[in-house]
Amino acid sequence: MKHFLEVRNLSKNFLLHILNDKHIPALEDISFSMDQGEIIGLTGKSGSGKSSLMKCVYRTYLASGESMVYDSSTFGPIDLIEATEHQILRIRKEEMTYCSQFLNVIPRVPAVEIVAESLLVKGVAENEAFRRSREFLERLGLPAELWDAYPSTFSGGEQQRINVARSIISQPRFLLIDEPTASLDQKTKDVVIEAILEMKRSGTSVILITHDEYTLTKLADRELKLVGGRICEAEAATA
Template identity: 45%
Template sequence: MLEVVNLTKSFELHVSQVGKVYPIQGLSFHIRQGRFLGIAGPSGIGKSTILKCIFRTYMPSSGEVWYDSLHEGRVDLAQADDRQMIRLRERELGYVSQFLKVIPRVPAVDIVAERLLPLGWSQDDARREAERMLERLRIPRKLWQAFPATFSGGEQQRVNLARAFIVRPRLMILDEPTASLDRETTSAVIEMLQAMKREGTTMVGIFHDWDVMEQVADEILDITLSGGGTMRPKPAAAGAQAE
């Protein structure tokens, strides 16, 4: 489903004598359909940079990111044009960041429902589906018509998750999705991720909580200080071994 080949990302430091830094350099890995790859490593080593290069929030400096698209065929996300990336994000790619970034003064239910409109859903049907998703993620009904800017950090993250989950993407990218959630909501998110994986969704993500990582990941990619990585199955005690 996803194959990353010799991925490198550099950043220019204009206010430093260092010049360029390379958080990711020559990284390669692949993920089969319906599998979950967790990425582990020290803080600041470039884990989020990998995810942003896949989703094309960042343009990779070099390398290839091959994705087997249902609608577009085999696509190198590192080279795809902006229109193609927009289509893929609408139809097939999901991304959950650590923070919710949405248009102010829009009710939570509409923020979630609008993800379904490009897929041909009517406004009424999309809102009903959004309400079901908000309920599953334990957002109180009284907040459905409120603005997420007034929510707590945990409530905002649940809206963030609802926006991603509602379209059931083929490839889900997760950047510490449970960092601000309580234990009960984290358990609900884990159940939803496991259900999506059973339905064939492929996932790649990072988690601040190693226990959560081991509950959802089939394999874990350890990132080294050199920007490379070592793939290994998750521990047997945490679940089945990877294929």
Template identity: 40%
Template sequence: MEHALERQALRAVGLTKAFTLHTQGGIILPVFKDIELTVRAGECVCLHGPSGAGKSTLLRSLYANYKPDAGQILVDHQGETVDLLAAEPWEVVEIRRSTIGYVSQFLRVIPRVTALAVVSEPAIAKGMPADEVKARAKSLLTRLRIPERLWSLAPATFSGGEQQRVNIARGFIIDYPILLLDEPTASLDAANRETVVELIREAKSRRTAIVGIFHDEEVRNAVADRLFEVGRSAEPAVPSSKFATGTSVGALVV
């Protein structure tokens, strides 16, 4: 019951999302409906469910990459509760800069920007001292087994696994209160998977609230405190006028 005493870092209330398929006559595809999710400081909740259930869509919605059709995403931001869906764009940028980190499944590589600069950028944008940023970036790249000879090169030339490790280092360079992880170990070998597990455990010990998708059962068992089952509606895609009948499941598996 340790987490019951922790503050609520992130809450999804009545979250509903559907996609409109404009190229197919405006058909609406329900993804999830009435999601209720609470994540507390120091807790790792794993989004669980079959492929296509909406796990990545939910994770991106929690980061405000996708805008749900209804509901609230309540974030503990610098001591105040902010509804991410009602926030102004500049507020979303500020919340992402200091409160919510996100490790996507794939690194968006930028030509001619070095690996060290890619990892350092979030911390520099937050205003951290340059010496501290450089030391943190080098430490993370070393832990994730990116050879020093690659630090001054653009990740566009790296292998998929190397790019993913650069992406992970970028996500962990700031001690975010909330961290969203989309399959961070998908392309990694056993040694690097274990390093990521260590990074997640260290973040939890700092009371970071984590929501993640982990298809690797061993990693999931090592870091997750709870599973949150995400299930797509049993109903087929329907025209927008009939969407009100669609249902989807978001249930805790404790």
């Protein structure tokens, strides 16, 4: 059967020039596959390689290994290790969204505009994009007086809500999301979880990194645990 994503024997070494070209093996011999509409929960201790694996899928990091075939709606099955920069940029624009652990935005852009931008690049009309962004920020419990403020001064949880909002509002086909609920209170956590489940119901496939057992149990169809850069065990998380 054709998988949505099939990773075979992937590895990633970092070469540290500053330490006499020391090799750091961050990921070794990673193989797994996922289907469309599935949510994989990527877990493991700090430093086990979770974010690195996610960045390899998004191609922020160029991995080595056999193959990482993604069933793209634009290109059909495509090996993300070998895809050209042009193909990767197109996939990122149209299909795959990466939500990092930390909010990284251009200074002096208001919160609502950061969220709306995700819809504007997909061709949504300006009025509609801003209306939906305000609605989503309200749903996430971000106080209205912050919508037009700059997120660089926001609290950790407020920044995280902007980060999550801009990643999921456009309902990408493939979502890579790193620790979406880490600094959220229970109520907001539940809103984020419900929003991700809504996306899943409309067909989005998700790789989710989380240290939070509650989020994992609510969201993941399957857990992929990393230990020292290797997959340790695959077990079903019961929702």
